[in-house]
Amino acid sequence: MTSASLLLALVVGTWNGNWFPSGRAEHRASPEREEETIALAAKMLGAGLKAVDPEGTDDVVLCLNEMRSPEIVTNLLSRIGRDDLRAAVVTAYRRRDRFDQQQDAIATTMPVAARGWSLFLRAKKREETPPRGYAFAAVVSDGGAVTTRVYAVHLKSEYGATTDEKRRLNRVKRGAAIEQLVRMEAPSKRRKNAVPSRAVIAGDMNADRSDKYFAKETFFKALDEAGFVDAFEGLGPDERDTHPSKRWGPSTLDYVFSRRLGEPKKVHVERTNGASDHNAVFVRF
Secondary structure (H helix, E strand, O other): OOHHHHHHOEEEEEEEEEEEOOOOOOOOOOHHHHHHHHHHHHHHHHHHHHHHOOOOOOEEEEEEEEEOOHHHHHHHHOOOOOOOOEEEEEOOOEEOOEEOOOEEEEEEOOOEEEEEEEEOOOOOOHHHOOOOEEEEEEEEEHHHOEEEEEEEEEOOOOOOOOOHHHHHHHHHHHHHHHHHHHHHOOOOOOOOOOOOOOEEEEEEOOOOOOOHHHOOOOHHHHHHHOOOEEOOOOOOHHHHOOOOOOOOOOOOOEEEEEEOOOOOOEEEEEOOOOOOOOOEEEEEO
């Protein structure tokens, strides 16, 4: 491999920390337990990065879900083993009178040209509005010549989906969230021969495109039609198991979708060591 190709290599990772670092929805774990969880997560993410980039020379973008705060994100990143990995953006979603404990974040080793976050747009029917929103960063590589637009998302889960109507609303919310991002990244109709953006959409999609239960999902097709490539395409269930379950078996909920990054050269799922109920995903382009 030439030095030029090394400069162009990019690793994109995504991981859901499961109410990180407490593992609880409403109440924090003890400081000792949280410290243990942060250490486990850093070890796991560091191992995943080394699996796809043993020399530690590739550019890295890491999308994180269910982080409690910017301070927690910074603490975690400082222990992974990549001194150049820094938080680019952490969302600040609100939950009633406080900050939500399920924030999204993007960390990177690359220069950042733009960054921000937003809630998803409110739907005409309020009950169809997606929860949370997205973190965004435009990262720069190849001496400033190439910009990649990155979105970290955590879509509506199936938790509590006990009726057909609740399941329908969940599908609508997931679809509306991704369709908003697809519209934002659509080539300009005013510019003749406009080229689609170089982009990544990664995170916990809370749907498994290979599972018949999710056969009515619309957002996978929307991403396909917009030119985004699923890094897991062609891999078997055990190779893309991001949410292991003794009851349900291998499940793929966490994805890296890319456009104009080229074919994924390596896809690696780092098994959880107890830091979360999700495995971490790493893709080398």
